Amino acid sequence: MKTINVGIIGFGTIGAGVVKALQSKRSYLREKSGIDVNILWICDKDIKSKRPVKVNKKILTTSIAKVIYDPKVDIVVELVGGISPAKDIVMESLRNGKSVVTANKALLSNFGRDIFALAGEVGLSVGFEASVGGGIPIIRAMKEGFIADSFDLIYGIINGTSNFILSEMVEKNISFDEALADAQAKGYAERDPYLDISGGDSAHKLSVLALLGFGIAAKSTDIYTEGISGISREDIEYARDMGYAIKLLAIAKRSGSEIELRVHPTLIPKTHLLADVNGVYNAIFVKGDMVGENLFYGQGAGALPTSSAVISDIISIAKNVDVSCCGGNKPAGQRLNIAKSAPGIKKMDEVRTRYYIKFLTPDKPGVLAKVSGVLAKYDISISSVNQKEGRIGGLVPIVMMTHESFEKDMSRALREINDMKIVNKNIVRIRVEN
Amino acid sequence: MKTINVGIIGFGTIGAGVVKALQSKRSYLREKSGIDVNILWICDKDIKSKRPVKVNKKILTTSIAKVIYDPKVDIVVELVGGISPAKDIVMESLRNGKSVVTANKALLSNFGRDIFALAGEVGLSVGFEASVGGGIPIIRAMKEGFIADSFDLIYGIINGTSNFILSEMVEKNISFDEALADAQAKGYAERDPYLDISGGDSAHKLSVLALLGFGIAAKSTDIYTEGISGISREDIEYARDMGYAIKLLAIAKRSGSEIELRVHPTLIPKTHLLADVNGVYNAIFVKGDMVGENLFYGQGAGALPTSSAVISDIISIAKNVDVSCCGGNKPAGQRLNIAKSAPGIKKMDEVRTRYYIKFLTPDKPGVLAKVSGVLAKYDISISSVNQKEGRIGGLVPIVMMTHESFEKDMSRALREINDMKIVNKNIVRIRVEN
Known part of the structure; x- marks a missing residue:
């Protein structure tokens, strides 16, 4: 049995979900994977507030340094979100011999290229399954399942909040504002919903997918981004009369020698599978030259699905952490197809x-x-x-x-x-x- | 750069597809994965017939022994199908220190438990992504992506031939016999279509999914299996009038302390995503306690998608083959959740x-x-x-x-x-x- 020590930084909804699952499923995971995941540290600036999980107080800390410089820690799990201090946590952990698991699409969108370059240099792994599509194993699929494929097209519904709002507008024949209020009341939209409804969150995720699919290091500012606040009941109705549904799509499409990267409301035929993806669900189409069209569908957010993805990364990286031989703690580097000559982004x-x-x-x-x-x-x-x-x-x-x-x-x-x-x-x- | 030597046994449609892709994408794969995959042997009882790919004649052999006993071979790729000699190829390769990649659902359905037990004993890997759903990365998803999940329900359309026939019956309003003839003319059904239309192929694949999802070693004879030949135009029409579509589903469902395992034509609501899965496409729903409902959709067969899956297994296993240290050639064993106390199969x-x-x-x-x-x-x-x-x-x-x-x-x-x-x-x- 291999024991892997993890330090979790960020003890919010997702952090608590990960801790709860790692605790309650510890023996289940041991049996399935042969890995014993031990939580060595849980770090948050607030370690006083109640969480929906009981933990040993001795492993709680407010000090990031305590976690990322602890030689016993094998994997740092970054769940604080945003750029700062997340970027420093990730980079400094890698520099100190720790592989990293992160759910942070904003960080990867802006600094993915630097992070993966550093990981490659130091021969460590960065797991980011949870950064796109919650529990949908799209990252693993693109990185490993479709390793032999080159991609023509990646597109989908990757923001559950916007999709919930559009679905509600259709189903209940209500306005955008009413549907947004509904989403906020149900906890599917934040009090400040800007990042979701502006398409910004989708753009972050699309840039992660574009990095995987095309080797493009596109910042979200390189992506044409339009949100759903301009969609009216009438547009939905008129589109329906012509046989279309309106969805907020994120699209990465090969077009000549360049790649189109765009996020905007889109009319798609009602017969398209994506037209039936409703509520907070996400769905991502990937078209490879060998596999053809593949669709992945599931819950794009939420503590449980996201925790499932985080833990899958921990276990996958843990399997490669070599604790038995060669005197090192060096998992195989996470090689990503970030070609030196990635295609350009189409204007x-x-x-x-x-x-x-x-x-x-x-x-x-x-x-x-x-x-x-x-x-x-x-x-x-x-x-x-x-x-x-x-x-x-x-x-x-x-x-x-x-x-x-x-x-x-x-x-x-x-x-x-x-x-x-x-x-x-x-x-x-x-x-x-x- | 790590060089991995593979021996491919079975040079039919899939075998030729794998060889062609490994040759034409060799440098692409090297760049993406850091692995140089070298085809050391291609074995078939017929090495004379023309194939859609050019190979060096020196690597062609009719001797299985030459491949599986060659100390230079790291991974044996079994693509002959059926039980004999496939079973011996797989078992003997494992005994001789080679990891195995196979697309053989009939073999895994009947002898999966023995094969994975042996692989675990000798600490080697068995990759079988191509055995279910062609290029759909469902095996990887269940084994790694959903490692933290326990499953309540796995179901889907996993036989493209049957789905094509049912789709044709709907779309063209033709009889089962006419649709079958059409499928045969288009190459989607074999001259002897029994295994596909009887549900037998779906049962093989369901038993692979049940092994992954529930740890159950169910032979296909343990699975209630009914095919589509009894479905008439009228049934399709009457079902449609009531808001249902008819699909051949494979279902593994937790029911109390037991698991239902069954393959049969099924009425599903027209609003269900599976109702829109037409033609030769496959789609698989998986419901985990953490990820919730996930759907995977793609081409369930064909040389290209299946080759994509085979190559993804080769690369994943190759990454774990340790050629640099410890003097061995021992990849980490492929641990599968084959619990000693797997749930029973419901009558x-x-x-x-x-x-x-x-x-x-x-x-x-x-x-x-x-x-x-x-x-x-x-x-x-x-x-x-x-x-x-x-x-x-x-x-x-x-x-x-x-x-x-x-x-x-x-x-x-x-x-x-x-x-x-x-x-x-x-x-x-x-x-x-x-």
Whole structure:
């Protein structure tokens, strides 16, 4: 039996979940894995507040240094989130011979390349299964299961809060604001929901997936990011009438020699599997040149699923920690395909998609002709037009679906149409993917 | 750079796919994994026929012994299928210090326990990602990703041929025989399709999943198995009218202290994600106590996806092969949760499900009363009855949905109804799951 000593830094919801599971499942894990995971330290700036798990007080500390410089610690589990002090915890742990497990997508998104480079240098592992998709084993799948594949496309629903809100809007026919309030009441959205509903959290996770899939070290600021706050009940209804659902998708797509990286609300056909992914669930599609299309679906957040992922990393790394021979404590390095010549990121302006466009206009003759004229000027071809019954704020909604066109052309056309002041300035543009 | 020598036994469709990918992606794999995979031997009883890949003739052999007794071989890849000589290849390779990669679900279903026991004894690995779900990384997920979870439920569509046939019947409104002929013409069904359409292949795979999920060493003969040849166009249509799709499911479900293991056509609600899994695709649901429900979806067969899975096993095992130190060639053993006290398998008679029942009857008064009477006698409560318009072979179809009842009660009731000779003897019984 191999005993592995872990130091857990961050004793919040996830930290407590990990501790609880490691304690209650200690013998179960021993039997399944041959590893005895011993919690040597639990560190948090607050070690006084009640937690939903009982721990020996002697292992509680407020000192990060005590954990990361303790020679007995094999693996440091970083669950504090954010950049500081998380970055220092991770880097300094690696420098001190400890492998690291982290659930921190913001950190990996911003400093993943540095962290994995250092891990490679010192020959240690960084586990980050919990950083994307909660308990869904997507990281393991991409890193190991699809090791022989090169990827064309990775996309999915990777923010449970946004998906819950959109699902509620559909199911209960309520507004964005009502659905957000509902999500907050149920604990699915934070009091400050900005990171989730702005698409920022999805962008963090997409950059982790892009690193794995394409070797691209994209910061979230390199990713075109648009959230769901502009989606209305009417858009959902009109999309449905045309056979589409609206989901917040994160998309990494090979396009020529470059990779498109974008997060935005998207119309997808109702027959697409992702259209049936509702509530706080996440689902990620991966298309490899050998495996073809694979979908992974599960709970994208929550203490239990996330703890499951953290523990799977601890055990996987522990298996490689060599405590028996060669006098070292050096697991095999976590090699990642961060190619020196990773493909570039396509400028959003150069991306081509189909579009759903909604104009609100006073019901005057000639508006449709003028709008169509501008679109035609920018080579944007319309696949369907629908002037809707009923009015929104006294205005008539016109919904168009276009064929594929360049983002820059669409932006210019909408700017020009807007300048003509024949439609309400809040033109809705939602991208469409099949 | 670590060089790992593999011997591939079985140079058919999958074998050729693996060889082709290992050759064409050699440097890609080196860069991603740090492992140089060298094909030392390719063995087949036929080394003359043309293959879709060019190989150095010097590495071709018809001698299994040459491969498994070559001290230079680190990993033996068994791709011959079936029990003999596959079993000897696997066992003898392990005894001779070689880890094994296999795609052989029939072998694992029948001798998995022996094989993993031996692997544990000699401290070597057996990779079997390709045995279930083609390129879907379900084995890795269950073995490593969900290491902290205990499972309540594992179920899914794990035979692409059957799913293709059922999908064709729905989409084209054709009979089972026509859809089967279509599947054969497209190469999705073998000339002798028995193993696929009888549910036998699904049972093999279910027993692999049950071993991983519950530690149960169930032979496929321990699994209640019913195929799809009894499903008619009308059943599909009637099910659809009630909001259900018919899929061939493999189900492993915790039920009290026992596990239900069964493969049969199943009515599932149209809103269930599995209802949208069509064609040759596979999809597997896993419910763990920590991760909750997870779904894995992808191509369940085919040379490329299966080769992707085989190569992922080769690389994972290769990472653990220690060629640098301790003078050995001993990868860490593949520990599997084959508990000494695995739960028992529930007798099919004791299983409770809901049922779809179709009777064909001459349109005489009193039949419905008699049938309902017998069902009531066995405590089977009916949730809906529908006498369908139109006739099948001059007979009137009556479709019933029941509440949950015991399989044994349903079997007795149907036997009694059959003996009354008031309905056609081909009573259709399809189980229902939500």
